[in-house]
Amino acid sequence: MQTFDFVIIGGGSAGCVLADKLSESGEHSVCLLEAGKSDKNWLIHLPIGIIGLLKSRSLNWQFNSHAENTLNNREIFTPRGKTLGGSSSINAMLYVRGQKQDYDHWQSLGNDGWAFDDVLPYFKELEHQERGADEFHGINGPLNVADSVSKPAVSDDFIQSAITAGYPKNNDFNGATQEGIGYFQVTQKNGLRHSAAKAFLTPNLTRKNLTVLTQTYVEKLIIIDGVATGVIYKHNGKLQQVIASKEVIVSAGAINSPQILMLSGIGPKAELEKHDIKVLHALEGVGKNLQDHVDVLSVAQHDRTELLAYRPKAIWWGIKETVKFITKRTGLLTTVIAEAGGFIKSEPSLTEPDLQLHFVPAAMDDHGRNNKLLCTYGVALHVCLLRPKSRGSVKLYSNKSSQHPRIELNMLDHEDDIKTMIKAVKIAKNILSSPPLSSSHVKFIFPEEGCASDQEIHQFLKSKCNTIYHPVGTCKMGQDDLAVVDEQLKVRGIKQLRVVDASIMPTLISGNTNAPTMMIAAKAADMILADHC
Ligand SMILES: Cc1cc2nc3c(=O)[nH]c(=O)nc-3n(C[C@H](O)[C@H](O)[C@H](O)COP(=O)(O)OP(=O)(O)OC[C@H]3O[C@@H](n4cnc5c(N)ncnc54)[C@H](O)[C@@H]3O)c2cc1C
Numbered sequence: 001m002q003t004f005d006f007v008i009i010g011g012g013s014a015g016c017v018l019a020d021k022l023s024e025s026g027e028h029s030v031c032l033l034e035a036g037k038s039d040k041n042w043l044i045h046l047p048i049g050i051i052g053l054l055k056s057r058s059l060n061w062q063f064n065s066h067a068e069n070t071l072n073n074r075e076i077f078t079p080r081g082k083t084l085g086g087s088s089s090i091n092a093m094l095y096v097r098g099q100k101q102d103y104d105h106w107q108s109l110g111n112d113g114w115a116f117d118d119v120l121p122y123f124k125e126l127e128h129q130e131r132g133a134d135e136f137h138g139i140n141g142p143l144n145v146a147d148s149v150s151k152p153a154v155s156d157d158f159i160q161s162a163i164t165a166g167y168p169k170n171n172d173f174n175g176a177t178q179e180g181i182g183y184f185q186v187t188q189k190n191g192l193r194h195s196a197a198k199a200f201l202t203p204n205l206t207r208k209n210l211t212v213l214t215q216t217y218v219e220k221l222i223i224i225d226g227v228a229t230g231v232i233y234k235h236n237g238k239l240q241q242v243i244a245s246k247e248v249i250v251s252a253g254a255i256n257s258p259q260i261l262m263l264s265g266i267g268p269k270a271e272l273e274k275h276d277i278k279v280l281h282a283l284e285g286v287g288k289n290l291q292d293h294v295d296v297l298s299v300a301q302h303d304r305t306e307l308l309a310y311r312p313k314a315i316w317w318g319i320k321e322t323v324k325f326i327t328k329r330t331g332l333l334t335t336v337i338a339e340a341g342g343f344i345k346s347e348p349s350l351t352e353p354d355l356q357l358h359f360v361p362a363a364m365d366d367h368g369r370n371n372k373l374l375c376t377y378g379v380a381l382h383v384c385l386l387r388p389k390s391r392g393s394v395k396l397y398s399n400k401s402s403q404h405p406r407i408e409l410n411m412l413d414h415e416d417d418i419k420t421m422i423k424a425v426k427i428a429k430n431i432l433s434s435p436p437l438s439s440s441h442v443k444f445i446f447p448e449e450g451c452a453s454d455q456e457i458h459q460f461l462k463s464k465c466n467t468i469y470h471p472v473g474t475c476k477m478g479q480d481d482l483a484v485v486d487e488q489l490k491v492r493g494i495k496q497l498r499v500v501d502a503s504i505m506p507t508l509i510s511g512n513t514n515a516p517t518m519m520i521a522a523k524a525a526d527m528i529l530a531d532h533c
Contacts, residue, residue: 004031004211006528007231007244009218009260010252011036012086013514014501014521016196017126018249020142021525023210028532030210031242032201033233035217035252036082044089045192046325047150048333053090054367059083060090063255065407070390072462076409077367079469080255084214085197087253088514091469092358093193093336094184095145097123097174098509098516099352109506110479111487113523122522123174123515126199136175143199143518144189148339149330151183154307154379154437155340158359159183161437165430167344178510179353181342187514188336191329196518219401221248221264221497223280228497246532247496251521254471254503258287258394259405261475261484266494275399281493285482287405287474290392291508293356294411295384295468296421296461298428299363299373301442307377308332308362337368338382343510346423355424356511357431358382358468363445367466378445381432383424384468386510389414394474411465421465422457470513472505488531489524500524 006022008015011034023030041059043049053059063078081087100116107115124138130146133139162181163169170180187194204210215235222230222241230243250257261267265280267287272279305313317332324331338360343353363378364370392410397403412418425447433441443449447460475484475491484491485504491497502517509516 001241001243002031003243003245004029005244005246005532006030006249007242008032008249008251009231010034010086010250010256010501011084011197011201011212011214012081012251012253012501013088013196013517015251016085016088016200017518017521018251018500018525019210019212020200020204021522022528023204023207026207026209028209028246032210032212033216033218033231033242034084034212034214036084036214038214039084039089039195039197041083044083044085044195046333047093047188047191047193048335050090050092050337051368054079055369056090061255061404063404063407065409068409068411070410070412070462071465076411076467078255078407078409078467078471079367080253084201084212085195087469088187088196089193091514092338093186093188094338094512095174095187095515096184096511097519098511099178101352102507102509106477106506111477111506113487114477119519119523122519126518126522136172142203143187144194145185146188148183148186148188148334148336149191150332150335150339152306152339152361154304154361155183155359157436158340158379158381158431161434162342162357162431164434167342170342173343173511178343179345181340181344181357183340184336184338186336186339188334191325191334217401218252218260219263220260223264223266223494226281226493227495244496247498247528249528250497250499251501253501254290254474255394255405255407257499257501257503258474259396261286261491261499262396263399263401266491271395275396277399283484283492285476285484287394288391288482289473289476290394290407290409290471291388291473292392292409292411292471293384293386293468293508294388294390294417294421294465295382296425296465297365297380297382298425298432298447299365299378299380299445300432301363301376301378301445302440303377303442304440305377307379309377310371310375337362343386344427346420346427353510354386354420355427356384356386357428373445376445379432379437381428382468383428385417385420385424387508388417390417409467411467412461418458418461421461422454425457425460470508472502472508472513475499475503476506477504478506488527498524498528
């Protein structure tokens with residue numbers, strides 16, 4: 001049995017940043033436990049590999065939600081990374097921070113120190129912005145933030161169509177204003193994925209005070225008299241223990257962190273008792289408050305053959321693009337699939353955007369798993385709701401750690417979410433029907449032309465809505481009865497235990513969640529070090 005100062009559970013976006021910052025001075029010993037394998041797989045590093053990663057059974061947890069009664073009883077595919085880098089090793093690499101108002105809102109809920117002015121320095125500290133430094137961007141951080149080097153002509157047309165439809169252009173969604181349409185910046189370096197592992201962990205693996213164990217599945221925490229003293233994990237089929245002399249930090253993500261707490265006896269009393277788990281500390285909020293960006297695709301067939309499609313021509317393309325990648329590190333192999341998009345208002349009277357667009361230069365459906373549709377030349381436009389009011393939960397199916405948790409996304413449960421998503425579908429159709437995209441438009445594949453009334457669109461939403469992969473909030477930071485951690489991210493009622501990952505967000509931020517999660521970890525590391533200096 002080994003002892004470390006800090007034991008971190010989960011080597012994902014948050015875990016990698018924590019491992020780097022906590023071990024940086026050399027004064028503290030740190031152990032990072034990751035359930036997945038190391039990240040030595042080309043699918044992770046070559047950006048286009050994301051298509052394979054969504055189907056991977058070894059690098060992706062492949063969660064599915066429970067049958068969702070708000071979505072025609074469909075089980076919603078909920079991928080999560082299972083490797084060093086976590087979801088940052090399988091994600092779409094878009095670098096987005098959200099809106100100033102998101103963080104000011106966290107502060108207004110009683111979370112001192114989390115206003116935008118407090119968190120901006122952390123975003124800047126982590127970032128190496130290839131465009132150079134300014135008021136919003138840093139250049140000295142380990143995480144490379146670049147302009148996408150794959151910009152298909154049809155994505156330029158999408159941007160132009162959105163401008164025709166009345167939306168402004170924006171060259172920096174993380175600058176002075178988020179609103180507008182343009183290209184996302186990406187976490188890539190020299191055309192390769194720059195995951196949290198690549199940026200924060202791999203360069204530091206030679207540190208003597210940092211131990212990283214992969215294929216190490218944490219079963220539960222060791223809690224003695226209200227103090228977290230270590231964890232029990234399974235490695236090579238054997239149960240083992242590791243002791244934390246200073247703190248245990250749970251960074252297993254918004255789905256697994258509440259599962260680990262509940263399996264350890266920390267959670268809603270009724271839920272634990274239902275599964276014969278001894279209640280060590282009743283904490284009602286564990287697993288509650290699940291929020292995710294509900295998303296819907298509109299797909300149109302197009303009369304242009306340079307679009308991505310599974311056609312015989314793709315073989316020739318593949319060869320040409322491979323040569324381009326090897327010689328110039330640009331082209332299709334560096335694609336993040338949705339390089340263009342933006343942030344818009346469903347109503348002009350709103351002060352901030354409430355919808356996000358991701359444009360795909362392919363007839364995509366079902367997370368890219370619908371191979372039949374991908375044989376058609378076409379385009380797809382995602383629209384998601386930035387601040388949903390519906391709330392779901394993460395529960396257990398049993399007290400067995402080997403069983404996936406029970407995910408109830410509960411999307412479209414709130415009437416306001418339905419109303420805004422109906423507007424969103426109309427907006428997407430309007431943009432896709434505007435010039436110049438309209439010139440190659442053949443027909444809408446879905447929603448079908450006849451789907452026009454609010455009621456018909458609502459039915460369409462129930463049959464097609466999905467997650468766009470941003471679950472948060474299941475161990476939320478706050479002061480109310482459902483708060484799991486305080487503003488220092490310490491678990492209420494248990495000593496030497498913090499949760500540091502996307503699960504602590506009290507409310508979902510207005511954008512993709514990787515950069516905000518890394519920011520949370522960087523800020524948490526400073527708080528942890530301040531407590532143990
Ligand atoms: C397909 C996809 C596309 C996305 N696209 C984008 C994007 O383009 N831009 C963006 O900003 N965000 C994107 N996201 C979201 C973003 O990547 C996540 O919000 C972020 O990575 C979450 O970080 P985390 O540290 O909370 O969790 P994770 O990064 O998921 O890390 C959790 C880690 O804990 C490990 N773990 C879990 N349980 C255990 C256990 N019992 N024992 C040991 N280890 C365990 C997991 O294997 C994992 O490595 C995407 C996500 C997905 C899945």
